[in-house]
Amino acid sequence: MSENTTVRTFRFRLYPTKPQQAALSETLRLTRTLYNAGLEQRREAYRKYGKTLSAYDQQKELAALKEACPEFGSVYAHVLQDVFDRLDKAYKAFFHRVKRGAKQAGFPRFKSAQRWSSFKFKQCWNNSKNDWTTCGRPVDGGRRISIPKIGNVKVKFHRPLEGKPKSLQIVLDCGQWFAVYTCEVPRQTLPATGSAVGVDVGTTWFAITSDGEFVENPRHLERAFKKLRVQQRTMSRRKKGGNRRRKAVQQVAKTYRKIRRQRQDFQHKLAHKLVKEHDLIAHEDLKVSNMVRSNLARRIADVSWSSFFEVLRGKAESAGRVVIAVDPRHTSQMCCKCGHICRGNRVSQSRFVCVQCGHAENADVNAAKNILGRAVPSGVNGEGLPCAVV
Ligand SMILES: [Zn+2]
Known part of the structure; x- marks a missing residue:
């Protein structure tokens, strides 16, 4: 990938016929079987011979596998190869967590049918012909x-x-099939705005900016969660293995999907707005703040903040904007005017009054200004616009 391009995904609903559905499901089953067998083989190889197998080692055995189990011949070769690449990724992520000293490193797990919902064609484009391969090529006038x-x-x-x-990834989501294309698109750098912003995240508000903008926590998510609780109760009342239970399970899964989509939508819109309006965006480094504050509400909110920051980074990168994560320590107790740090500065949850210089401001906005100030030290304590640095 060149420097002027970035990666984006496009998801489209598929409407397979009955026989196609059967073939798709069978491909899911076979790839999952292969994943689990591959995992077992790796564990064996390590336990018995202390040997670590690579995706390449395992891919070399595919021809022999097809000979022994002809049913695998019904799956496209690249799709089978990709299964081992996924296994490789799961191992790498595991070792990364171990190295980082995570308490629960979570060894790669065997996949149940519920936890295996996609397979991938890794080559949609033939570069030498500059045309589609047979994987994912639109036919029949794009229908x-x-x-x-x-x-x-x-x-x-x-x-x-x-x-x-x-x-091209084929995904089964709540009984519906989707085609997810990963595309290389030209980077669309946005014109400079000369503006920089600090973003403080909180539990009362989703985000507060150094410009004094308050972003509410998405309310519709709460409504969906209420619905979810009712559906989950219904589900647990119904007899296991029954048809009514199965339907209730499906309802719950659909609500989860709705929540996921709404959250994504909210995050994308907010990230888009920030990226459009500012050349530089500073936010707190969650890795550092986690060591400092660790109450439960924060832990839970953390999950959505970190996924938001990820979305933000992705958008910023393709727009040529800068995102900086800063050490958030004392940002809530420090005065953004004079830099004095004191617990007493925080008069209440929302009010900040500096005991040294008397500067008074909303406490969250003060914190957001400090976050900006740390990303751009040359800025006047987060007050002036440090465009020169951008
Ligand atoms: Zn002060």
Whole structure:
């Protein structure tokens, strides 16, 4: 990938016929079987011979596997290879967590059917021909896409694909099938705005900016959570193995999906706004703040903040903006005017009055200004716009 491009994903609903559905499900089953067998093989190899197998080692055995178990011949070769790449990633993530000293490193697990919902074609584009391969190529005037070994599956392209398609993932989500394309798109750098902002995250407000903007926690999520609780109660009342139970489980899964989508939507919109308006965005480094404050509400909110920051970084990167994570220690007790740090500065949860210089401000905005000030030390304690640095 060149420096002027970035990666984006595009997700489209698929409408497979009954036989295509069966073939897709069978591919899921076979790839999951392969993943679990591959995991077992790696564990064995390590336990017995102290040997660490690589994806490449395992991919070399695929030909022999197809000979012994002809059913794997019904799955496209790249899809099978990708299973071992995924296993490799799971191992690498595990070792990374161990190295970082995580309390629960979580060894790669065997996948149950519930935890295995996708497979991947790793090459959609033939660079030398500068054309699609047979994987994911739109056919039939864009009404279907070609999926090797499955057929031409009906698709709804609700928006145009952009850039050069790299890979295609087929995903089963709450009983619906989706085609997820990963594309290389040209970076669209936004014009400079000369503005920088500090963002403080909280539990009362989702975010507070150094410009004095308060972003509410998404309310619709709370409504969805209420609905979820009712559905979960219904589910647990119903008899296991029954048809009514199965339907209730599906309802719960659908609500979860809705929550996930709403949260993503909220995060994308907020990130988009920040990236559009500012050249530089500073936020607290959650790795550091976790060591300082660790109450439960914060831990839970942390999950959505870190995924928000990830979205923000992605958007900033493709727009040519800068995102900086700063050490948040004492940002809530420090005066953004004179830099005096004192517990007494915090008169109440929301009010900040400096005991030294008398500067008074909303406590969260003061903290956000400090966050900005740390990202751009040359700025006048977060007050002036430090455009020169950007
Ligand atoms: Zn002060």
